[in-house]
Amino acid sequence: MNKKANTTYPINDILSKRWSPRAFADKVVEKEKLQSILEAARWSPSASNEQPWFFILGWNNDATYQKIFETLVEFNQMWAKNAPVLIISVGKQINSKDEPSSIFKYDVGQSVAHLTFQASIEGLYVHQMVGFDPDKAAELFQIPEGYEAISVMSIGYIGEPSMLHPRMQKAEKAERERKELSAFIFEEKFGKKSEII
Amino acid sequence: MNKKANTTYPINDILSKRWSPRAFADKVVEKEKLQSILEAARWSPSASNEQPWFFILGWNNDATYQKIFETLVEFNQMWAKNAPVLIISVGKQINSKDEPSSIFKYDVGQSVAHLTFQASIEGLYVHQMVGFDPDKAAELFQIPEGYEAISVMSIGYIGEPSMLHPRMQKAEKAERERKELSAFIFEEKFGKKSEII
Numbered sequence: 001m002n003k004k005a006n007t008t009y010p011i012n013d014i015l016s017k018r019w020s021p022r023a024f025a026d027k028v029v030e031k032e033k034l035q036s037i038l039e040a041a042r043w044s045p046s047a048s049n050e051q052p053w054f055f056i057l058g059w060n061n062d063a064t065y066q067k068i069f070e071t072l073v074e075f076n077q078m079w080a081k082n083a084p085v086l087i088i089s090v091g092k093q094i095n096s097k098d099e100p101s102s103i104f105k106y107d108v109g110q111s112v113a114h115l116t117f118q119a120s121i122e123g124l125y126v127h128q129m130v131g132f133d134p135d136k137a138a139e140l141f142q143i144p145e146g147y148e149a150i151s152v153m154s155i156g157y158i159g160e161p162s163m164l165h166p167r168m169q170k171a172e173k174a175e176r177e178r179k180e181l182s183a184f185i186f187e188e189k190f191g192k193k194s195e196i197i
Numbered sequence: 198m199n200k201k202a203n204t205t206y207p208i209n210d211i212l213s214k215r216w217s218p219r220a221f222a223d224k225v226v227e228k229e230k231l232q233s234i235l236e237a238a239r240w241s242p243s244a245s246n247e248q249p250w251f252f253i254l255g256w257n258n259d260a261t262y263q264k265i266f267e268t269l270v271e272f273n274q275m276w277a278k279n280a281p282v283l284i285i286s287v288g289k290q291i292n293s294k295d296e297p298s299s300i301f302k303y304d305v306g307q308s309v310a311h312l313t314f315q316a317s318i319e320g321l322y323v324h325q326m327v328g329f330d331p332d333k334a335a336e337l338f339q340i341p342e343g344y345e346a347i348s349v350m351s352i353g354y355i356g357e358p359s360m361l362h363p364r365m366q367k368a369e370k371a372e373r374e375r376k377e378l379s380a381f382i383f384e385e386k387f388g389k390k391s392e393i394i
Contacts, residue, residue: 007239008236009229010236011240012237012314012315014211015237015314019242031393035393036208039205039206039207042204042381043208043375047327051381054381054383055381055382057384057393059393064384103348105300106305107306108303108306109303109304109310110309113314117310117311128242142387144388147387150303178248179239179248187259188260190251190287190340190341196235196256197232197235
């Protein structure tokens, strides 16, 4: 199975081999690797260095793992049960000037991307989900007002597509697809293709 | 000058050497490198593969560059004038089901982070800004309703801190700082430090 990105221009293997599987192997993720991927998230940039990211981490079927799992929608529970690590990302809605931030989700997204990049280096895979109940997460983890649960990540080593429910196997084996560069790299005005690409 | 991240746990050099300078060298960025960093942005993950990211790119002092520059606040204009490339990131607020998306900024942030990884691999540096006028950007580039200018990136090779206005030189040379892992990696409940770190 080759899920490597079919790129128009060359990119580093760490990026081209990254994708979001549903089949995770029954294999423990080493504590040292988790530490490194979390450290990567830490060194992400953010507006005014606000660092609006927080992560609630469950692993090895601990109580936190179980609670995160409970917040997932049924479809995601079907496959995420095989992932040895589940993490909820939480963003801080208010900046240090006590004003609502318009950029905190963007910065949490960057931090998660840094995590996925280090995960790819470690041979790990990450599948992010928005299919979970953020209100339930807030309740179960006592997330205070002013903070928002944004996504759940499943993390682990990759498994065999055959372990998945039949309706998920097709997507697991399908080629990865993205819109063409000409559809989103513009110059002069929005919608006009850049000459660079 | 050593700006390498002072990490608690090891992370890859591509991440630890990445930071956001204000001093950019007077050196053209090769078209091939721009193509690769944009390709990296393309292969970022997104909720339901919506790919809500769009980029307006100015370089080599072209008309697009000039217009992006005009949108920057005065403080950012003071240093960004040295960056050979300026890019506005734009997010799509509505998903393909015609519903307001709660996750598009998070996904645009991820895409920009992927761009910064490939930039780091290419020996380039990126400094992101929210200090710009998104309404002016919308007007100058005819950004349609339902789309939102989110950030501006300056990109180039690194320059000498001495080229900056004196009030910016201190930050340029300062050690990079982040909150401790214990301040944002939790288990059981929000605020309780994870045993992993």
